[in-house]
Amino acid sequence: xxxxxxxxxxxxxxxxxxxxxxxxxxxxxxxxxxxxxxxxxxxxxxxxxxxxxxxxxxxxxxxxxxxxxxxxxxxxxxxxxxxxxxxxxxxxxxxxxxxxxxxxxxxxxxxxxxxxxxxxxxxxxxxxxxxxxxxxxxxxxxxxxxxxxxxxxxxxxxxxxxxxxxxxxxxxxxxxxxxxxxxxxxxxxxxxxxxxxxxxxxxxxxxxxxxxxxxxxxxxxxxxxxxxxxxxxxxxxxxxxxxxxxxxxxxxxxxxxxxxxxxxxxxxxxxxxxxxxxxxxxxxxxxxxxxxxxxxxxxxxxxxxxxxxxxxxxxxxxxxxxxxxxxxxxxxxxxxxxxxxxxxxxxxxxxxxxxxxxxxxxxxxxxxxxxxxxxxxxxxxxxxxxxxxxxxxxxxxxxxxxxxxxxxxxxxxxxxxxxxxxxxxxxxxxxxxxxxxxxxxxxxxxxxxxxxxxxxxxxxxxxxxxxxxxxxxxxxxxxxxxxxxxxxxxxxxxxxxxxxxxxxxxxxxxxxxxxxxxxxxxxxxxxxxxxxxxxxxxxxxxxxxxxxxxxxxxxxxxxxxxxxxxxxxxxxxxxxxxxxxxxxxxxxxxxxxxxxxxxxxxxxxxxxxxxxxxxxxxxxxxxxxxxxxxxxxxxxxxxxxxxxxxxxxxxxxxxxxxxxxxxxxxxxxxxxxxxxxxxxxxxxxxxxxxxxxxxxxxxxxxxxxxxxxxxxxxxxxxxxxxxxxxxxxxxxxxxxx
Amino acid sequence: xxxxxxxxxxxxxxxxxxxxxxxxxxxxxxxxxxxxxxxxxxxxxxxxxxxxxxxxxxxxxxxxxxxxxxxxxxxxxxxxxxxxxxxxxxxxxxxxxxxxxxxxxxxxxxxxxxxxxxxxxxxxxxxxxxxxxxxxxxxxxxxxxxxxxxxxxxxxxxxxxxxxxxxxxxxxxxxxxxxxxxx
Numbered sequence: 052x053x054x055x056x057x058x059x060x061x062x063x064x065x066x067x068x069x070x071x072x073x074x075x076x077x078x079x080x081x082x083x084x085x086x087x088x089x090x091x092x093x094x095x096x097x098x099x100x101x102x103x104x105x106x107x108x109x110x111x112x113x114x115x116x117x118x119x120x121x122x123x124x125x126x127x128x129x130x131x132x133x134x135x136x137x138x139x140x141x142x143x144x145x146x147x148x149x150x151x152x153x154x155x156x157x158x159x160x161x162x163x164x165x166x167x168x169x170x171x172x173x174x175x176x177x178x179x180x181x182x183x184x185x186x187x188x189x190x191x192x193x194x195x196x197x198x199x200x201x202x203x204x205x206x207x208x209x210x211x212x213x214x215x216x217x218x219x220x221x222x223x224x225x226x227x228x229x230x231x232x233x234x235x236x237x238x239x240x241x242x243x244x245x246x247x248x249x250x251x252x253x254x255x256x257x258x259x260x261x262x263x264x265x266x267x268x269x270x271x272x273x274x275x276x277x278x279x280x281x282x283x284x285x286x287x288x289x290x291x292x293x294x295x296x297x298x299x300x301x302x303x304x305x306x307x308x309x310x311x312x313x314x315x316x317x318x319x320x321x322x323x324x325x326x327x328x329x330x331x332x333x334x335x336x337x338x339x340x341x342x343x344x345x346x347x348x349x350x351x352x353x354x355x356x357x358x359x360x361x362x363x364x365x366x367x368x369x370x371x372x373x374x375x376x377x378x379x380x381x382x383x384x385x386x387x388x389x390x391x392x393x394x395x396x397x398x399x400x401x402x403x404x405x406x407x408x409x410x411x412x413x414x415x416x417x418x419x420x421x422x423x424x425x426x427x428x429x430x431x432x433x434x435x436x437x438x439x440x441x442x443x444x445x446x447x448x449x450x451x452x453x454x455x456x457x458x459x460x461x462x463x464x465x466x467x468x469x470x471x472x473x474x475x476x477x478x479x480x481x482x483x484x485x486x487x488x489x490x491x492x493x494x495x496x497x498x499x500x501x502x503x504x505x506x507x508x509x510x511x512x513x514x515x516x517x518x519x520x521x522x523x524x525x526x527x528x529x530x531x532x533x534x535x536x537x538x539x540x541x542x543x544x545x546x547x548x549x550x551x552x553x554x555x556x557x558x559x560x561x562x563x564x565x566x567x568x569x570x571x572x573x574x575x576x577x578x579x580x581x582x583x584x585x586x587x588x589x590x591x592x593x594x595x596x597x598x599x600x601x602x603x604x605x606x607x608x609x610x611x612x613x614x615x616x617x618x619x620x621x622x623x624x625x626x627x628x629x630x631x632x633x634x635x636x637x638x639x640x641x642x643x644x645x646x647x648x649x650x651x652x653x654x655x656x657x658x659x660x661x662x663x664x665x666x667x668x669x670x671x672x673x674x675x676x677x678x679x680x681x682x683x684x685x686x687x688x689x690x691x692x693x694x695x696x697x698x699x700x701x702x703x704x705x706x707x708x709x710x711x712x713x714x715x716x717x718x719x720x721x722x723x724x725x726x727x728x729x730x731x732x733x734x735x736x737x738x739x740x741x742x743x744x745x746x747x748x749x750x751x752x753x754x755x756x757x758x759x760x761x762x763x764x765x766x767x768x769x770x771x772x773x774x775x776x777x778x779x780x781x782x783x784x785x786x787x788x
Numbered sequence: 789x790x791x792x793x794x795x796x797x798x799x800x801x802x803x804x805x806x807x808x809x810x811x812x813x814x815x816x817x818x819x820x821x822x823x824x825x826x827x828x829x830x831x832x833x834x835x836x837x838x839x840x841x842x843x844x845x846x847x848x849x850x851x852x853x854x855x856x857x858x859x860x861x862x863x864x865x866x867x868x869x870x871x872x873x874x875x876x877x878x879x880x881x882x883x884x885x886x887x888x889x890x891x892x893x894x895x896x897x898x899x900x901x902x903x904x905x906x907x908x909x910x911x912x913x914x915x916x917x918x919x920x921x922x923x924x925x926x927x928x929x930x931x932x933x934x935x936x937x938x939x940x941x942x943x944x945x946x947x948x949x950x951x952x953x954x955x956x957x958x959x960x961x962x963x964x965x966x967x968x969x970x971x
Binding site for chain 2: 369382383642643644645646647648649654655657658661662663664665667684733735739742743769770
């Protein structure tokens with residue numbers, strides 16, 4: 052039970068401080084809002100402020116429990132002293148009794164269900180993985196550090212910083228409960244918005260359409276951030292609608308902050324900024340009022356929330372929008388090819404035969420696209436009927452804009468930001484059909500309840516399946532529950548047990564690494580991890596091995612620089628060179644310390660072509676283009692008569708030319724296409740691979756039985772030079788000897 | 789706007805951001821010196837080497853150290869020269885015997901007469917056997933555990949006192965079929 056107390060304290064303290072900050076801000080801006088709006092909009096605006104405050108603490112590495120406690124207590128004290136806990140605004144007229152009853156019943160039943168899930172030990176794939184592993188690392192290291200081995204650490208983490216505030220007190224479940232607080236706020240905001248604009252019944256229905264939706268429930272009660280992003284965007288929409296009604300200047304500050312907080316919460320919510328700017332500009336233009344001042348206020352306030360994340364990434368990772376746009380902001384931390392593959396993968400989930408399956412998949416099945424909205428949303432086209440009303444048009448436009456990122460990731464949860472608008476528009480469409488809304492709400496609630504849901508959804512659809520009261524209050528311990536139900540947790544604990552502090556583990560399969568303090572380097576999550584992954588695979592994949600020898604021979608000459616240039620273009624091939632050797636006669640020139648090596652693109656891995664290792668290679672990590680090169684600057688003149696390249700065989704289109712700078716400093720072509728021959732196969736590559744990985748600081752391998760090469764490692768431990776330490780649920784941990 | 793956001797706050801924010809950007813930007817070099825040179829390990833994969841091998845096995849070349857033909861004859865055996873040497877990796881060292889199945893060719897025996905084979909394990913003489921007739925032979929003798937090391941190379945050499953030398957200089961010793969360690 053003390054654990055439950057810490058969890059509840061962490062989450063409620065975070066929510067209260069957010070609320071206090073928000074109400075202080077709204078009061079400072081002298082906004083006239085309804086009482087419930089002060090709470091709801093204040094909570095989200097305050098979350099933006101608290102997130103920015105935690106950013107500052109993390110940037111200065113002051114994330115200590117005492118500092119957070121004192122900061123939060125001070126904010127609460129100021130809020131109480133200023134009397135913000137006493138609402139000033141008017142209340143809405145009461146809801147019709149029947150509608151009120153229905154809303155309270157559904158909200159309470161599903162809300163309690165979600166609450167217990169959020170409070171139970173965190174076992175969502177991404178929540179217990181990267182979302183909270185990065186939060187946990189910030190907590191351990193008292194703030195931000197340069198993390199180059201996990202590209203998820205480069206995403207904006209505005210909501211995760213709120214999790215950090217709670218995590219320090221109550222760890223994983225406290226963080227999930229913070230997300231749960233956004234889940235609670237969203238339907239209340241939707242209802243409040245509908246009450247303000249005069250369609251209360253549709254508001255009740257729309258709010259419940261969203262709240263009981265299965266994917267919203269599991270996402271919002273896990274340490275994800277989609278529901279938080281949706282709440283932030285809806286808050287922005289709501290504030291804009293109020294501004295359109297009241298034109299209070301202070302609202303523009305709140306609008307800017309919340310729009311910027313959208314970007315800070317999730318890159319895909321960046322559309323809140325152009326939406327807000329466009330909305331304000333368009334309304335002022337139509338009213339023939341000056342644009343510049345209000346647009347500037349919104350822009351500056353949004354920039355204040357966005358800039359810290361961009362500057363952080365720029366400083367630490369040389370890319371303000373890492374892990375994206377790596378072609379524009381080239382950097383050593385994320386490969387261009389990874390970004391392209393990732394984007395392709397997100398647009399085409401494995402198991403989806405074609406995009407015509409998406410409607411049924413996201414509403415009824417939920418197995419391939421990870422979750423379902425509920426069959427109710429098969430009626431989504433009906434929402435178009437709402438176009439008849441001004442509010443309907445506003446809702447559908449916002450839904451369209453905030454739904455645009457879905458094209459980039461077709462997972463069901465990426466529809467959540469657009470869902471509130473769609474749901475309200477659907478409810479508006481049915482508003483005049485007597486009894487229809489109530490029937491739809493009840494039907495949606497019934498068929499979204501876990502015991503009914505499992506009758507029709509895909510067996511492995513991401514969804515809540517039971518009420519976890521014992522687990523929430525830790526009557527069954529976290530360790531016991533997760534050990535029984537969540538193999539990635541066992542993998543994390545296995546690592547914690549066997550790997551010493553500071554040790555690093557290479558893995559191909561994501562685990563719940565928030566439950567270990569050791570660094571787990573998932574192969575696809577960073578450029579340096581991908582290199583290690585390929586090194587490990589080189590002994591097993593003949594095409595990765597340097598079996599092609601390309602020799603440029605030319606009359607002996609004194610040269611200052613020599614470079615091999617790629618002359619072919621186009622995919623899917625990437626260029627790679629395992630070894631770049633320079634000869635004088637039959638003797639290879641030893642690589643001197645004063646040589647300088649350069650490559651384009653990917654200059655940061657050029658040494659891999661000069662390390663004499665058959666398991667490493669420099670690779671372009673992007674498809675061929677004419678002008679790629681590898682270059683040696685001899686630091687003076689060097690007599691040279693041949694260049695030999697050892698290359699892997701997984702590149703068919705490559706064409707090369709040798710260029711050199713002579714003693715006079717002039718560049719010239721030395722030789723065209725090289726003579727091709729087969730290189731002698733290298734032996735004992737397995738050992739070479741593990742030795743190389745160990746030399747790069749990784750002393751352990753976590754291999755899942757479904758990983759490529761798992762069987763080979765199991766049966767040839769001696770050849771690999773590895774010792775199995777423990778096995779659990781298909782995960783096997785090896786130490787590199 | 790100035791009323792909503794104090795100007796001095798804006799100046800301070802810009803100054804802090806600028807200072808951070810100038811002082812803290814990650815400095816990533818784009819040219820590099822040659823790195824530490826790796827020394828690739830030569831020889832076949834340890835994992836391909838077992839405690840017993842048939843000459844027809846695809847893994848046989850990995851076991852051959854010297855003086856055994858690369859070519860498999862009749863799908864099952866190989867000619868040796870004077871010092872056929874094999875290596876093995878043993879999972880254990882206890883209760884092991886060295887076992888060798890081989891033949892002495894009628895044709896070479898006519899020319900060489902009886903031959904003496906000295907059986908060496910890790911440089912220690914295990915036995916010296918005289919073979920007075922051609923045909924199939926089987927050698928088996930326990931090996932002291934202290935001579936062996938589990939998981940490491942164990943080298944076995946059959947030293948022939950004489951071989952048949954062909955007119956073209958080729959040397960032919962015995963016909964090896966299989967060999968290794970058995971319990």
